[in-house]
Amino acid sequence: MSQYPALTSGRRPVGVVSFAQYDNVRREDARNEVEMLMPVVTEVFGNIGITKDDVGFICSGSTDYLIGGPFSFVAALDAVGVWPPRAESHVEMDGAWALYEAWVLLQEGEIDAALVYCFGRSSMGDLSEIMAVQLDPYYLAPLWPDPTSLAALQAQALIDAGKATEADFAAVASRSRRSALDNPKAQVAYDRSAEELLAEDYEVAPLRRHALPPLTDGCAAVVLAAGDKAYEWCERPAFITGIDHRIETHSVGARDLTVSPSTRTAGEKAGVGTKKVDVAELHAPYAHQELILAEALGLGDGVSVNPSGGALAANPMMSAGLIRIGESARRIWSGQADRAVAHATSGPCLQQNLVCVLEGV
Amino acid sequence: MSEREPVTMMDAATRLDYEFTAGVAMSKNLHGYEQGKFIGQRCPKCKKVYVPSRGSCPTDGLPTDEIVELPNTGTVTTYCVVNVPFAGQSIEIPYICGQILLDGANLSFMGLLQEIPIDEVRMGLRVEAVWVPPEELGPTLASVKYFRPNGEPDADYETYKEYL
Structure with a gap:
């Protein structure tokens, strides 16, 4: 049996x-x-x-x-x-x-x-123009905001709320790209310290090049x-023991961008917190978004986050979310992990989120 | 605010530009036109020849790696006489648009039919490609000026009934 x-x-x-x-x-x-x-x-x-x-x-x-x-x-x-x-x-x-x-x-x-x-x-x-077309067609899309500028507003909101610093973003990017060195499918991988990354110029303040997906x-x-x-x-x-997806309003201005209630709800429905999590593959195209997601999912210190390097290592549109599920599953097949959380996002500034809990026996 | 007319309509013009990637198989087909040749590809399993191929057999899902050069002749499987003017029309109406099945191919494509009176065009008509002058050949199906009757007797319906 x-x-x-x-x-x-x-x-x-x-x-x-x-x-x-x-x-x-x-x-x-x-x-x-x-x-x-x-x-x-x-x-x-x-x-x-x-x-x-x-x-x-x-x-x-x-x-x-x-x-x-x-x-x-x-x-x-x-x-x-x-x-x-x-x-x-x-x-x-x-x-x-x-x-x-x-x-x-x-x-x-x-x-x-x-x-x-x-x-x-x-x-x-x-891509900056193409992604703008998904926005609300009356108030937002006619302004053609590119995804990096929207993400920068979110990052700035995090800083203003005292929840994170630019050094925290750099730490995420440094760790992710270092992990990506072990991922043969990674597009961007390097061994550079957070301090070194902080010396880069801004792409869109407060985001530097390292905080952006390829x-x-x-x-x-x-x-x-x-x-x-x-x-x-x-x-x-x-095995998929829990899976759920939730969406927030399309109006970026109506959201508190420093939190992700849709991820939190999806995570609760998928049972993320019911047992120990070994690995989490989070679809966070921008470095600061990993911090928001980890908080929404209640991931503790013992969780290995984005061992593949995540979307900072490679961000193929429409695929980077499924790849998080695949990367999580791989670690269960090999026995590296018994329980993994995979996450996918869609829309500007983490508007829509899917959480999938995978377990091996 | 209350004195103003409500906004009931707005324009939000959108333009997106793209670079198209033809792909490996389609590129071989397009380069064939530069040399005045029809280049197709064969499925290793069902042996069907696609011209052009998009790189895979849509039936079997296998790469169509075998290159097949097809002849200049084919059969009109079906056709349409265009009498209606439309924006961007480059050919004087009425004209005939035919589905051409090249000899040895398992996929037909659309081609212009000329050098035949409109009331004489028919299914099964045997045709040949007329190419533009060599100096005008390019990686485009526009290198084929049109198709015209090649004088052979009509093809048997059984030979092209799968390709209408």
Whole structure:
């Protein structure tokens, strides 16, 4: 009889059993999205010796705004090959939310396995402008605020509230980029002290270059399997024991940017605080956001935060959230961790947040 | 404030510019046009030839690595006579837009049909590509000026019924 962890969310144990990601790069000039995805999909199936015929559902996350072409998510399906026809869905969000949809379907019990993939490229347009289009179209988008400027307002609010200093931001960046040295998929990794980083000029005060995420082209994929199927394909599946996502108002000015109530609620619903957390992979594109997230999730000192380097190591749009789940799962498969918290964010200044608790038996 | 008219409408013009990445497979196809050639790719499993290929077989999800040079001839699988003017139209109406299935290909594409009276165009019509002069060839399908009848007897419906 297979052993399963107690579930906070759902009733059917669903595990992350395979994960693959593209070599995160500043600019992928040669390959199109399908050509980027194909090796990743091949790897995510190949890792566990299955084929597309072994999954009953495919769900993807991406946004056409990055590529500037309508229905790019339909074209991307060519990377999987969907014949004979199969159930498929797409979210105009990070792949972490595509994983959520697949998890919900797996709870229904009609299928036992799903492929989740996502892709995003920052190099095809001006990301600062593209990201502004997601904002409230009346009061905010016409001002074309870029994501770094909005994040800087949040960072300044943290400083003004006495909750953090620029040195704290630098400490996060220094630790993350040092951790990233052990991540072969990292785009930015270095061994530099926080003091050294503080000597950099401001990009947008109070944020210096080190506090910003890199611009990344990339993609990622995960296979989910339920119940015994998870054990069939993986010796120690990373079971999703809790998963929840919450959103705050689209109006950045109406929020207290120094806290993340949506992350706090999602974390509570996913049962983050019920047991010891070994590893947390937080999708914090800007260094100061890790501090806000760690507080919202109540992560204590014993937690290893972003051992992969997080989004500061590589930030492929629409994929960096799913990669947090994949990086967490990897550490459970290997036995490095028994319980991990993965987080994904979307929208300006941590507007929407997903929390996924993974456990091995 | 109360004396002012309420705002009921606003303009928020948005323009985003992009650089398109054709991809490895599509680049091979586009470079083919520079040499006056149709370059497709074959799926290793189902053996279908896509022209152009986007790098993968949409049925099998496998890389279409084998390069296939296709001939200049093909069949009109279906067509449309364009009588309606529209913005940006570059060809005088009426004209014929045909779906062309090159010989040996398993994917048809759209092409302009000329050198045939409109009332004589038909499904199964055998055609050949007419290229622009060599000095005007470029990495674009516009290197094909148009397709015209090549004089062969019409193709049997059975040979192209999967490609309408």
